[in-house]
Structures are given as structure tokens and as C-alpha cells.
Amino acid sequence: MLPVLHGDVSNAARALLTVAPGARRRAGARLVAEAAEAAAHVAQTGRLHPRYGNGSLMAAARKTRLADEPGFDDPDYCACVIEVLRAVMRYRGAKGAM
Template identity: 75%
Template sequence: MQAWIGRPELVLPLLHGDISNAACALLMVAPDMRSQICAQLVADASQAAAHVRRTGRLHPRYGNGSLMAAARARGVADEPGFDDPDYCGCVIEVLKAVMRYRETEGCHVKDSPDYKGLAES
């Protein structure tokens, strides 16, 4: 089963590249700011997704609504390997932020009015 990010009016797949790019964006900020910045990245992606859905155009700053686009808008470090504990911590932070978002503001695929169309594509 895929994980998804988005509000009920728009649901996007959350892919490996989204997680790795967000983690690399977190590498660019001080460790004590990572949780806050990560939550903002998820919110930025959601805002962009809603903009795309509403206008049919990319968000001027955060792109297509993916977490990857929101992360890349902030700038990303080169991706290290999983032997880098700092990077691993950033990956964990991203996963936690996505889970928090889904619990508080997001939706699950089966709850989305777009689910049927996504499942068939």
C-alpha cells in the first residue's frame, strides 16, 4: 500500500524521492530547527497541491504539490548514504512529519473523493 499526502480535495502519492529530497533539505538547516522546517515543508506541499487543483497551474514557489518540489524550492544538500547518522535522523524526521500531518490534517486514500480515479490509473 502506498502512503499518501494531501487534503481530502487533493491526494498525491508520497514517493521515495519526496522523502529523500525533504531529508536533504533538512540537512541544510540547524538540527534544532529541523522539526519546524519539516512541518513547514509538508504544509508547503499541501498548499501547492491545493493551488494546482484549484488553478490547474504550478504553485509559483512550491511547484506541483509534491514534497519533493517543496523541498527543492528551499534547496537540498547532496544526498549521503544511510551510513550517515545525520541523514538517517533527517529521514526519520520527515517520516514523523508526514505521519503527524496525516493524523491531524491529511487524509487516507480510501477517504478521498479522488481515490477511485487514482486507484484506476
């Protein structure tokens, strides 16, 4: 997966907003896995992944439905941002790069 920037987190959080709260952990993990798969594909072939794009979390998230981006005064959005960051940390921890 490419380095995770603010835009990646906000787009992934917007994707999680469209998912039921109980399914967000799994959806966040799926987005991270798709970004990682795409990055590996790009590294191997030099071409974008046909479904997940360039290996960024933003590209993986943008293939899904996205909610409008609220502000940080929205507790549901904040929970989604936190879940995205946790998914990235779990992935990085699993890869030994935390």
C-alpha cells in the same frame, strides 16, 4: 499534498540536512505545509503553485538548498529521513488519513 514517494522523502531529508538540528522539526512541517498548499492551488487553478510547484513534497523541498545525498550509514541523514516521515505522519494524522 500528493502521495509521498521515496524521492520526496530523500529530497526533503536533504533539505533538512542544511538546517540546524534544533530547527528540523519546524522545517519539516513547513515543507509538508508548502506541499499541501501547492496541491490545493493546483486542484483549484489547474496551475503549478508559483513558489512550491505541483504539490509534491519533492517540489517543495527542491525550492530550498539541498545537501548532497549521503548514504544510510550517515546518522544525521537518517535522523532527517525520520523527521520527514514524522512530519508526513503528523500531517496525515491531522487530516484524519493516517
